[in-house]
Amino acid sequence: RRGVTHQMSLSGMGGGVFTDPQQNEQMSGTLDLLAGIERWLLWGDKLWLDENGVETNYDGFVKTIMASGEGDSGSLIDMAGEPLDPEIFETVAEKFLRRGYLQDFSAIRCLMTPSVLSDLGRVRLNAERRELTMGRPMNGGYSIGTPLVGYLSQRGFLPFEESVFTHRVDTNKPLAVAETGSVAAPTLASVTPAADAASKFTAAQTSFYHVSSINDSGESLIVSSSSTAIAIGEKVTTTINKVTGATAYMVYRQDTGSSADITKAFAIGTVFQPAGATVAFVDLNQIRPDTGITLFYNADPEDIVIAQLAPLIKWPLAITNTTVEFLLLLYHVLALKAVERTVLLVNVGRRP
DSSP, X not given: OEEEEHHHHHHHHTTOSSSOHHXXXXXXXXXXXXHHHHHHHHHOOTTOBOTTSOBOOOOOXXXXXXXXXXXXXXXXXXXXXXXXXXXXXXXXXXXXXXXXXXXXXXXXEEEEOHXXXXXXXXXXXXXXXXXXXXXXXXXXXXXXXXXXXXXXXXXXXXXOOBOGGGSSSGGGSOOSSOOTTOOOOOXXXXXXXXXXXXXXXXXXEEEEEEEEEEETTEEEEEEEOOOEEEOTTEEEEEEEEOOTTOOEEEEEEEOSSSSXXXXXXXXXEEEEOOSSSEEEEEEOSSSOTTOEEEEEEEOOTTTEEEEEEEEEEEEEOOOOSSEEEXXXXXXXXXXXXXXXXXXXXXXXXXXX
């Protein structure tokens, strides 16, 4: 939903501004819309209803692939906080061949958290990144610092491409200022650890949980828990008191520091507005704070397609005040037809 004030429209038509306000608003709105769509393609969940309780969304890559399971039978690889090494890409290529029966790697694409690609660049020795020069030798006959564009596996080439939209929310951190039109911040009823056989907490730690409310307009400020001691093999259930008008709650976890500090917290999950008075988020450490993801997929229409139900259009709204508003609409849905030809690496850690 975008808009241009009537005064600015008149100034633009009369030459009172250097740029066309309508054109600028349409361009800015389109970029915002496409950015949201790209993030939703990764993190979408059809259980997230709108403010009217209507299902309007679809499942993205992450939810679909995590449901496929880990190991040889699934497309998911949990790095458990460890950084990537080149050897892992041989495993990825083998999954494409063994699970997806894919022998032509020409359509494979990759989306990678920027920190993951940066760490891959850091681990490579300069001697491994030499590029022979043509003609007169310089710097001893090679140049150092050739960018990493991919990995040539035994089965085929795996390209690398970084994307900021691999973060669940912008920068993957809580907001310092609430977004315009968002609802009130929630309150926490309890934060309770308990044993669970499915837990992925493999070491004792002390953490803080931070939670914000979300509606169709944006995200609120956060509420923070007190310190929570988590033992090996435990889960943590954060019980949130519902906020009127909210559609979901974003949960962040902080694993460092002796007091609650949103600058040290990172998004780990989303929980949706239920019918009852409270909502619970259960943390089994499936997604770890301050980690990245890497998604490989086969960009062939036989395997994956973004079905467009209606093209990008501008839809004018009734004029009710001095701002002339309009909608930018793009109806589409992700159709992932061959999850066997995708591989998702989660919880990719940073190099020290």
